Amino acid sequence: MTSPTEVAERRATVRQLAQGGASNRQIAAQLGVSKDTVRRDLSQEDAPATTVAQRLAxxxxxxxxxxxxxxxxxxxxxxARPAHTLADDETARRWCAELRAAADQLAAQADAFADYYPCATG
Known part of the structure; x- marks a missing residue:
């Protein structure tokens, strides 16, 4: 039996391969599943998950x-080393502000992760 996590991972892989131009037959052969499974995975990519386990996965x-x-x-x-790239003052200010904002958001997420999973961040 396939776990919900494995199904979610397979669907993501199917979607990625399909977006890359692979046919359902090629995807099925590569993943070792049937063409019907590929078709179903693609048709359900926007469908809401039906169980808590599927939503969590x-x-x-x-x-x-x-x-x-x-x-x-x-x-x-x-x-890219943007700090060592020639840029006009406006672009430099924008890059600096965007990088600081992104760094603040990522730091907040890292802090939240450490709060939820203290054993993983020790």
């Missing part, structure tokens, strides 16, 4: 994606 998958994207964005900014 969906939310966890969304959070995982968001954290991964935030980390990737932070790495991209670090590699």
């Amino acid at each position: 969906h939310r966890a998958a969304q959070a995982d994606t968001a954290v991964s994207q935030a980390c990737a964005a932070a790495r991209a900014v670090a590699e």
Whole structure:
């Protein structure tokens, strides 16, 4: 039996592959599922989760994606080295303000995470 977390992860993978242009048949072959499963996963991507476990799994998958994207964005900014890039004063002020606001939001999320999961942040 497939767990709700595995279903949510598979649906996210199916959606990603479909957005990349893969056919249902290609997706099914790659994931080892039937074409009907792929079709159902794609048709239910916007459908509300029906059980608490499914909603929790969906939310966890969304959070995982968001954290991964935030980390990737932070790495991209670090590699771009905006502080060492020639920019006009207005652009420099905007970049600084946007980076500080994003850093404040991320710090608040890290603090909330530490509050909920103190053993994971020790």
